[in-house]
Amino acid sequence: MSPPTDEHLTRARVWFRCEKSREGLIGRFVRRSDAWWLDALARTTTAPEQANTGAIPVSGILQTAPLFPGCAACQAPSFAQCSTCSGFGCSSGPGSWWTCPWCGNAGEIVLKEHFDLNAVEMG
Numbered sequence: 001m002s003p004p005t006d007e008h009l010t011r012a013r014v015w016f017r018c019e020k021s022r023e024g025l026i027g028r029f030v031r032r033s034d035a036w037w038l039d040a041l042a043r044t045t046t047a048p049e050q051a052n053t054g055a056i057p058v059s060g061i062l063q064t065a066p067l068f069p070g071c072a073a074c075q076a077p078s079f080a081q082c083s084t085c086s087g088f089g090c091s092s093g094p095g096s097w098w099t100c101p102w103c104g105n106a107g108e109i110v111l112k113e114h115f116d117l118n119a120v121e122m123g
């Protein structure tokens with residue numbers, strides 16, 4: 001269940017990094033019924049140095065949108081959240097090996113539906 005306060009909001013922007021180049025990205029999640037769909041992952045020059053910064057806590061199901069075009073930097077088809085620093089990065093998807101582009105923690109990506117994160121901007 002999502003908190004009732006964000007029910008009316010349909011978009012959330014979240015800081016990402018590209019797993020391969022480590023460059024800053026901003027991800028756009030669009031709300032579809034009970035889930036947030038990642039539908040864009042764009043380059044940005046303003047991403048912070050620290051992972052998972054953002055003033056708006058969001059809790060819910062995150063998925064890749066069916067027409068997600070991939071990471072703007074490397075075309076990776078999916079995303080992952082680091083279990084150590086909570087940072088988000090592009091990824092090859094569940095089952096693949098992933099190195100966090102924020103803190104360097106590495107491991108196999110585990111399929112997960114429910115996420116807690118901090119969005120930069122919503123609306």
Ligand SMILES: [Zn+2]
Pocket residue numbers: 017018019020021071072073074075076090091
């Ligand atoms: Zn990438």
Ligand SMILES: [Zn+2]
Pocket residue numbers: 051082083084085086087100101102103104105
């Ligand atoms: Zn990390």
